[in-house]
Amino acid sequence: MNAANDEIVFLDLLEVGRRIQSGLIRSAEVTELMLARIESLDPKLKSYVTVTGDAAREQARNADAEIAAGHIRGALHGVPVAVKDLLWTVGAPTSHGMPIHRDFRSAENATVVDRLLDSGAVLLGKLQQTEGAYGAHHPSIAAPVNPWGESLWSGVSSSGSGVAPAAGLCFASIGTDTGGSIRYPAAANGITGIKPSWGRVSRYGAFELAGSMDHIGPLARSTADAAVVLQAMAGADSRDPTASLAPVPDYLAMMTRGVRGLRVGIDRRWTIDAADEATGECLIGALDSLQRLGAQIETVSFPAPEQGVEDWVPLCAVETALAHADTFPSRREEYGPSLAALIELGSGMRATDYQRLLARRSELRGRVDALFGDVDLLLVPVAARAGVTVDQMSKLGDDLQLFSDMMRYTTPFDLTGHPTITLPGGRTPNGAPVGFQLVAGQFREDLLVRAGWAYQQVTRWHLQHPDIS
Template structure:
């Protein structure tokens, strides 16, 4: 059969049905993806490296296995791409750092191994900020947001957001230490899941801040996010912090709000939040009510301390993660990551203990609140579709910078799962992101809420103009 004109924008669960019914082959799908990457990524810079030869080899294997009646998983034969901090055997993993441009792992990260076992085709490694902090290394081309090149593409999983939004992979695997799955999803009109800390193994993932790092999917729908999470989640003996539980399967998930209690803190959602984001959240509240959910007025625990402390909290752990190469190779580091590590190394033990106590307090208060509810609704960020110029101005204002992460970083500190999803557009036609937050271990509930929104809306189906 001829290839669909929107082949590159199919959701994974749609593509899976076409591949398993033999209406599409993994080889032709992979070839189409590689052609699209070749045509568009010279402009977008989303890939750190494309593994075309390996991808075609894996696609041929998948095609033969499926022809022989062997189906490894619903993901069998689907082309994905990975953020360049996941170890991939025989393929450079540089974590956005020229210092590691020749680093070739001999083993796969656990999440990569699980996806390979599931029959996924690896298109390549996606570009990211230096060491997964806020800024790209000066020698690295910044991935361009396909919705508008002057607008932020999100950090640190910038390449993941750009490639998935532009149809250069069907989904991607990212990481989130202060918002780095959720920011690219908000910027690029995507759906991303930051799981509960420990839900997904971190073995073989380049470390930024061990207690804050989360690994999760960046996709085009909540159904696809759960689709991917169900493959990568679960205990890993190589990561003793990983939890023994696994995620629920996709077919068992309801896609309505019926009976769900959703917490709304009107003050938190409006204080310093752009009006267009507030209006978009009101639309989601209507969907919740109309779908049989109950909106519950709540008071969120104070996020100011944990968001103010996040950079110092992260900096200490990042300094530990880079101890073998910094300050020994400090001249190879960019200014932003150097500043973070220097600040972490300079922080006193007593000051760090105060940060940990504030984190424990917030985590306990958030646990208590979320056990009384099913979900909490929040923005991803208070500023709608910021430009790079606006971000540069924010960087000069510590309070504005704290506000940028006030809805994301606290839940890296507490370890609670969050689902980011598109909830509207600005007047200029740029995506707006919102998120649901849930108690630990409730990823399936988050995806149910995302599917409920996406069942009655079309925001997740919108595509950037000029990249059809």
């Protein structure tokens, strides 16, 4: 790899799109460059399950021909992206991180995949994930490696979706989030991720972990790039009756309106006071930046977060057991221990206990909705600890404090379905990325995009990338 090539692969998605669509560079050239970079670097990083090189080359040639003919589909036209390996994709297997599905090939695309292709994006391949999109990779599968340091955790379950854009192996990726799996990889790899409101993006053609908490969203190197991808994916879908009918705003048109006058709430006891030093400094810096940009900082009290963390596992377990009913327990021996234990927990749940969980979930959603009567955004960490290592996370199931530290800022917003944006906002003393979240009211992704864009106009964390070439 040479310096000129590195400059291209780390361009903003919007910028490389402008160059392709203006004829300064061809999509075929950029695609070939990305495929060569994947071939060179991904044997170490392990972010891709499947590279669809031939299909990508054909899509790039078609994009170049359409652009030359004056038919430009939009900002994504000709831009290479990649998707998590739980989205059905015609012409490529969709394994869901599970050996039992390694040969599964769908006869149709997931709605998200169709919409990316309709926008003219070039699909480079399928990205690695944990088994069944839960908390651990199958024992037979190597986890993706964080490009900022091989001892650092790369996040779950959209681990490949975090590593690939951070390492310059695609310009954006698609991940899913049921307990934090867009936000963890975004924070751990120093990039931007949007977990939309539940229902904003169709889940048709996506293998489930827990359907009522599964969110599909973009990961990219900036707010603007993530917003472009969300724009392409979002909206009603006749194949998914749970997809919202609410109109999708023009995120780019609204993005530059800034945050002046927006009310940003923070529960300092729950966030800054309960996090490690690097995370606390990240939050304080974000508050200062947003306030200087004109936002009003308000003190709030977040409702019973500990109960939400405690309830998330059994709620997820019941839905996961349903999603795996065709293969578990009949093929129990082919499952890894983490996912198998979750399914067994869900299968043994009593109906009265489950109903109690649902009642508490409904109450939490209502209380969080009420917060957004007083503020426009909430500022929270992604996790209480920054720069966690692979070794530390291997002990997650046995360390209750670590479990709480890692889960208490993500799971509540999967239970309630509120949208969030994760932004890079600092570094630990050993150079690991530190991220934070902004949370908005239901279907107010436009506020997240405005705040994320404004923050990234006055900071440079999102412009930094690992030196791996």
